[in-house]
Amino acid sequence: MSEHETTADSEHEPNRRDFLYLATGMAGVVGAASLAWPFIDQMRPDASTLAAASIEVDISSLEKGSTLQVKWRGKPVTIRNRTDKEVQEAKDVQLSDLKDPVARNANLDANADATDINRSAGKGKENWFVMIQVCTHLGCIPLGEQGEFGGWFCPCHGSVYDTAGRIRHGPAPYNMELPPFDLTPGKTVRIG
Amino acid sequence: MSGDHSTYAPRSGFTKWIDTRLPLPRLMHDSFVSYPVPRNLNYAYTFGGILSIMLGLQMLTGIVLAMHYVASTDQAFTSVEFIMRDVNYGWLLRYLHANGASFFFLAVYLHIARGLYYGSYKAPRELLWILGVVILFLMMGTAFMGYVLPWGQMSFWGATVITGFFSAFPAVGDWIQRLLIGGFAVGQPTLNRFYSLHYLLPFMIAGVVILHIWALHVTGQTNPTGVDIRKKTDTIPFTPYATIKDALGMSVFFLVFAYFVFYMPNYLGHADNYIEANSLKTPAEIVPEWYFLPFYAMLRAITFNLGPINSKLGGVLTMFASILVLFVVPWLDTSKVRSAVYRPVYKVCFWLFIVDCLLLGWCGSQPPQGAIVLTAQLGTLYYFGFFLIIMPLLGLVEKPRRLPNSITEAVLSRRQTSAGRPAGATAAPEDRG
Numbered sequence: 001m002s003e004h005e006t007t008a009d010s011e012h013e014p015n016r017r018d019f020l021y022l023a024t025g026m027a028g029v030v031g032a033a034s035l036a037w038p039f040i041d042q043m044r045p046d047a048s049t050l051a052a053a054s055i056e057v058d059i060s061s062l063e064k065g066s067t068l069q070v071k072w073r074g075k076p077v078t079i080r081n082r083t084d085k086e087v088q089e090a091k092d093v094q095l096s097d098l099k100d101p102v103a104r105n106a107n108l109d110a111n112a113d114a115t116d117i118n119r120s121a122g123k124g125k126e127n128w129f130v131m132i133q134v135c136t137h138l139g140c141i142p143l144g145e146q147g148e149f150g151g152w153f154c155p156c157h158g159s160v161y162d163t164a165g166r167i168r169h170g171p172a173p174y175n176m177e178l179p180p181f182d183l184t185p186g187k188t189v190r191i192g
Numbered sequence: 193m194s195g196d197h198s199t200y201a202p203r204s205g206f207t208k209w210i211d212t213r214l215p216l217p218r219l220m221h222d223s224f225v226s227y228p229v230p231r232n233l234n235y236a237y238t239f240g241g242i243l244s245i246m247l248g249l250q251m252l253t254g255i256v257l258a259m260h261y262v263a264s265t266d267q268a269f270t271s272v273e274f275i276m277r278d279v280n281y282g283w284l285l286r287y288l289h290a291n292g293a294s295f296f297f298l299a300v301y302l303h304i305a306r307g308l309y310y311g312s313y314k315a316p317r318e319l320l321w322i323l324g325v326v327i328l329f330l331m332m333g334t335a336f337m338g339y340v341l342p343w344g345q346m347s348f349w350g351a352t353v354i355t356g357f358f359s360a361f362p363a364v365g366d367w368i369q370r371l372l373i374g375g376f377a378v379g380q381p382t383l384n385r386f387y388s389l390h391y392l393l394p395f396m397i398a399g400v401v402i403l404h405i406w407a408l409h410v411t412g413q414t415n416p417t418g419v420d421i422r423k424k425t426d427t428i429p430f431t432p433y434a435t436i437k438d439a440l441g442m443s444v445f446f447l448v449f450a451y452f453v454f455y456m457p458n459y460l461g462h463a464d465n466y467i468e469a470n471s472l473k474t475p476a477e478i479v480p481e482w483y484f485l486p487f488y489a490m491l492r493a494i495t496f497n498l499g500p501i502n503s504k505l506g507g508v509l510t511m512f513a514s515i516l517v518l519f520v521v522p523w524l525d526t527s528k529v530r531s532a533v534y535r536p537v538y539k540v541c542f543w544l545f546i547v548d549c550l551l552l553g554w555c556g557s558q559p560p561q562g563a564i565v566l567t568a569q570l571g572t573l574y575y576f577g578f579f580l581i582i583m584p585l586l587g588l589v590e591k592p593r594r595l596p597n598s599i600t601e602a603v604l605s606r607r608q609t610s611a612g613r614p615a616g617a618t619a620a621p622e623d624r625g
Contacts, residue, residue: 040371043385049375069472074377076472137504139356140349140474155476156353157492157560171495173502 049073054192059183064127067144072191076141077179078133079189082163086150087126090116090164098175099167105178114175119164121183130181130189131165137172152176199226223409228427229434230415232603236310237413238441239303244401245442246296251394253289254338261341263387265380268343269468287457293335294460295449297483300328308521309542311530312414318522320407325518327400332515334393335481337386344465345475351378351386353478357491360505377471417602418530419595426599477559485556486549487511490575492560493568510572517579524579526587534593538586545578 057070059079068079082090095101095113102111103118112118121128133152135142140156147153149162159170166175183189200221202208211218260279262271275282304324307313313321336354340347355372359365374381412421421427428434452459460482464475480488494507501509517524532539548571555568596602 043371043374045370045375046381049379049381071472074375074379074471138353138478139359140353140478141472154474156474156478171492171503173504 054190056188056190058187059189060186062186069133070191072132072179076133077191078129078131078144080129080131080144082120082127082129084127086163087116087120089150090119090162090166093162093164093166097168099169100174102175103178104175106180107178114164114166116164119166119175119178121181121185125183125185128183128185128189129164130178130183130191132177132179134176135159135172136167136174136176137170142176198222223405223430224435225429225431227409227430228421229413229430230421230426230599231428231433232415232417232599233413233434233437234416235437235441236302236306236416238438239299239306240408241438242299242442242445243296243303246292246299247394247397247401250289250292250296251398253285253292254391254394256285257289258391261387263341263384265343265383265469268341268383272342284453287453291449291452291457291460293338294481294483295445295452296331297335299445300331301483304328304518305546308545309532310414310416311418311525311527311532313522314525314530315522317407317411317414320404320411321522322519323400323404323407325515327397327404328518329515330393330397330400332484334390334397335483337390337393339481340383340386341390342465343383343469345467345469345473346462346465346478348378348469348471349474349478350480351382355382357508357511360502360508362505379471414530415599416531416533417596417599418534419597419599419602422598423600479557482553482557485554486552486575487514487556489552489556489568490514490572492556493565493572495560495565495569514572514575517576521579521583524583526584527590527592528587529592529595534595535586535590536593537590538582541578541582541586544574548574548578 053073055070055072057068057079059068059081062068062079062081064081065083066081070077070079093116095115098114101114103114105112105118107122108118117123117126119129119131120126121130133141133144135154135156137154137157137159140154142152142154142159142161144152147160149160149168151163151168152161152165153159154161154170154172157171159172160168161172161176162168164175165178167173179191181189181191198218198221200211200218202211202217207217210216257275260271260275260282262268272286275286277283279285307321307324336350340351351373355369355378358368358372361368370376372382373379374385462479462481467475479485488511491507491511494503494510496506497503498506527535527538529535532542552568552571552575555564555571558564560568596605
């Protein structure tokens with residue numbers, strides 16, 4: 001019987017079985033591929049996680065030199081009313097001294113320079129500073145007002161950030177990120 | 193190897209009835225009773241049996257722990273404390289499970305070291321070895337996800353750091369990381385899915401273990417001489433000889449295990465994991481469980497950029513490569529001689545490799561500063577050098593010692609030479625390794 005089929009296989013004209021073989025095979029592949037997607041997609045952030053993507057914070061009581069920490073998307077966001085000294089120190093840094101010269105500010109162009117003004121809340125609001133307080137190395141939470149530059153210091157692997165949250169030295173590759181935000185000085189900030 | 197040694201003869205009418213319908217008793221008898229094993233197996237060959245018992249024990253304790261554990265970020269930590277204090281024998285079950293993971297890894301590392309020493313990965317056992325590496329991979333995934341479940345500080349930050357590895361990959365990294373943790377940071381979706389997968393993976397391991405044993409029984413065991421089985425006197429039946437040797441090995445292993453469980457159950461853990469997870473506060477230092485320390489050291493050893501690859505991605509790639517390299521070991525080793533017993537230079541390189549792994553483990557446990565970083569870098573260099581340079585080149589230049597003609601000859605010559613020596617100094621150690 002097997003002999004019968006092997007000789008037939010190589011020589012015969014395409015018949016109904018060949019057609020069915022191809023058609024069911026293709027249907028199976030397409031079906032399996034499209035069914036696989038929901039199984040992968042269910043693992044991505046769900047609707048409730050995405051819905052909690054925006055928060056509004058009252059910053060009226062935030063004096064100069066004080067910091068507020070809020071949780072946004074499960075991560076700590078630091079809101080700091082920087083002192084004039086901190087702003088001045090950050091302004092004085094040359095771009096060429098920075099390990100990462102990109103602003104990493106979600107409110108600006110993706111390749112904007114990491115100048116202090118680009119890292120702050122913008123012109124006239126230079127003292128206001130909103131940043132995701134997560135080390136860009138492996139996701140630890142750096143400690144505020146510490147380290148060589150009086151900015152942030154990550155206790156995990158020793159990354160040092162300045163008062164504008166820019167990486168100065170240590171294993172972290174990038175400046176800490178700034179979330180999308182809308183800030184009214186002395187009133188509120190909307191994050192997300 | 194299997195099939196031609198069957199001595200199974202069903203006696204009663206019932207076993208004959210079974211044998212003609214589902215010959216499972218025959219399969220068991222042929223695999224674990226009459227199955228021929230080399231007569232010179234030493235105690236390094238008992239870890240396979242120990243590992244199957246450990247897998248069974250982990251599944252058993254895990255299934256009962258799952259009856260009391262709650263996979264919720266609000267309750268996970270308290271439910272573990274509840275298991276420790278309120279559940280009858282909960283403390284014993286949890287300590288068995290937690291220390292069981294450590295001893296599972298201890299046994300698997302000794303099992304792998306035995307394979308590297310006696311060249312167990314060489315033809316025709318490549319697939320057997322690869323299946324073993326697959327099991328190691330699955331074990332690592334299972335252990336990592338299990339460590340997250342108690343929802344302590346180390347659980348949370350370990351999960352953050354490890355899933356953070358994936359963000360190192362350009363373009364798709366963040367997408368993959370969010371896919372893994374189901375959010376923007378480790379949280380409820382992460383805990384829930386890790387619990388589900390931690391329950392699933394051991395059954396997948398069990399499946400691969402069956403393939404591993406199947407492949408073993410097709411090619412047969414290696415042995416300390418590395419010489420193939422040539423005649424009937426080279427082998428002895430699995431039962432009672434190997435069974436009783438395995439049983440003694442297990443007894444000693446489980447005595448040590450029991451000592452840890454009953455007298456120092458938290459010795460291998462980290463105190464920070466008895467603090468509930470806090471997503472706003474990172475522990476002073478994040479350290480993985482001891483069995484991941486060498487890989488962690490290699491991750492942190494890459495502190496420099498390599499061309500377009502930044503230090504973070506470089507570290508992650510190095511760590512993954514340190515395990516992936518095991519898959520190709522059968523083709524990296526060019527030596528025709530299997531056992532390190534007859535390879536004087538390889539033997540030294542092998543023991544250096546073991547020391548190197550221990551050194552890397554120590555580096556992984558220390559804060560990455562100063563000399564530790566340099567030590568870890570040199571350790572990483574030797575780790576990869578052993579596989580990628582020593583293994584291929586040594587096989588070409590090393591002059592191996594003369595191999596015995598058969599296992600029987602090796603065993604008998606040892607007996608003759610030891611006859612005239614005082615007891616204790618007996619037996620050429622090179623034949624046992």
